[in-house]
Amino acid sequence: MAAISPQSTFEGDIFSAPMVHTDSNLLSCIEPDYKPFIPGNSLRRMTRVLKIGLTTALKCIQDSGITTPGPIVTGTGKGSLQDTEKFIKEIAEYKETALNPTPFIQSTYNSVNGLIALQQKCTAYNNTFVHRGFSFENALLDSMMLLQEGASHTLTGAFEEITKEHFYIKSRIGFWKEQPTDSRALYTHFSPGTIAGEGATFFTLTGTPSSDSYAAITGFKMLYKPTAEKLSVALKDFTTAPDLIISGRNGDSTYEHYYETLDQCFQGIPQLPFKHLCGEYDTAGAFGLWLAGQMLKAQQIPQQWFPFSTEHLPANFNSILFYNHFYGEQHVMLKLERV
């Protein structure tokens, strides 16, 4: 696994890394030094999400120790916003003449996938899903099907960026809180909207466990615009009591009721929300899964990231229920178990 996020997740020990917070309603990624991963001449042309996407993918391959490249499947809700914005503006500014094609090429949603394949000389299956809160999750489904079909491993991930311009655009339809909110106190500030975030997260998935595995995915369900009843039934059917719940709760009063449904279905189970760490974005679910994987393997919770948690957290945990939704439309549940 590998993650570039607003927290110090790319290098070092996450169990001692201090929590990064903001009161700007926007959590930006901590960008690493890209040079060990990407040659300088390529780096100059690449925009931010391409750099974080490619670098995270390469770090994930390193982390897995797998040397033969396999299928590459990703999800992104928005692709390279920087390039899309740039090309729209250059079309207007230069009146459609003498345009540089680079932003157009890089705005293509599968450009990160293409770069990973190119750099790894990987000619296997390659696919990109672009469906809001189901982008990463469809990539995960595709990858699990590939393993079933006989692939030995997949590189599966997600990447997203938030630009100032896009932050403003989404503020116009109520995506973010109107008042500056301390990210550390996200869950006590109930009001419409949440805080924005971004990140890139990659996983190596295999069909067989090893001593290096972080976790096993033993259950997976996506629900599109479910009613409260349907969600409640699905959650109860999904799993018996897990040891721990990781939830996508984000302080948005408009859609909080779905998380309340979760609370009702699993009363008394300790719950850790993660959006104060990464912010809200289409593929934030991938960050949540990464966090769950880290915790299951280490049998440890990065306590410094959850200072508000008054619940009694278990010393040992073997199973985690992950539940997240994106603005009430795409709902995802995953069951994770210790290997």
Place this chain on the structure above:
Amino acid sequence: MAERVFITGIGMITAIGDNVAGNLHHLRLQHSGLGYSQYIDTIYKDVLPVAEVKHASESLFPLAGIPVKEGYTRTTLLGLAAMREALQHAGITDVQSAPTGFINASTVGGMCDTEKLYFDIINPEKNGSFLQYIDTLDCADCTQRVADIVGFSEHIATISTACSSSANALMFGARMIKQGLLPRMVCGGTEALTRFTLNGFNSLKNVDKQFCRPFDQQRTGLNLGEGAAYLVLEGESFARANNSRILAELSGYCNTNEAFHPTSPSPDGDGAYEAMKMALAMSGHSLEEVSYINVHGTATLNNDVSEGKALERLFGENVPLFSSTKPFTGHTLAAAGAIEAIYSILAIQHGLIFPNLNFSERMEELNISPVTTLMEGYPVNHVISNSFGFGGNNASLVISKYEG
């Protein structure tokens, strides 16, 4: 043993027809849909040919089967028009009658409408109903609008792998059926012409000022098109129990990456070769059994050399009949794979080989040339349909005559 996957309904809209029958009619008449744009706001309106659907967005609402309202992009309306026909054709009055998934494909989502409003959207001094288009900026918008109107709730996804997007959507749907996840899937793609994309391809110097000439020595690029197409896929056991009318079988498919260059294919067509070879192997059919290849054939300098070389490498001296139908429809990007999959089915059903319009001179790099006149009464049993995209994404489908 994994389920066979059958095609039981098709629906489409392109520059040559508002439905499958209209498309077939103009294919037979060899009428191209290429012309000059009525609807894109561009300085290239009268310079670069495009294959535009012959309706203003307002008049697409009746075809989409919904009343005129804000927030519905041209991408969504084209998608709905094709979706309505596909479901009707498959005899599905209620998609909830059996668990049914929807896999859509799009390259730029609602850009066709948002590019006209973008500078208002980012201007704090502007306000108005255009704000309803903010959510149409991404690719999921068209998928969800179509899904919500038609009633899909079981599984939805949107794929974006440039020009191979809807071929990948068909593949993903077929795999979900084979894995037993769902018995019925509707897969395809929708694409509306945009100033963004036209300028994108033009900045790559990939657009021909004349009507495109695939596989011709004098070709200089592609013409863009727009449209939408969906295919209803059913697993064999479901199709039999449901007594579905089977149009054809999706017997093979393959997605490979070329890992060669961000926008160009390799000169020897390594990715195309591999995709066709593996898809055919999956179908269980031999090289000799392939009756027709609906090539990607964009008429860009690079694609046609690369794809042609791949055909020669795979089939040797015996390259099957092949043609590009892009001079009819333009290159419809995310919709192309599904549109051409339907053309492949029409070739099988009606014993037709469609001509590759605008061809006159064989490419110096190749020993093969495409079919140039309409062939009728030709037995077509197995068709390969190719879709190759940016990022080295290569997808081939094998569509076979249904023989029980």
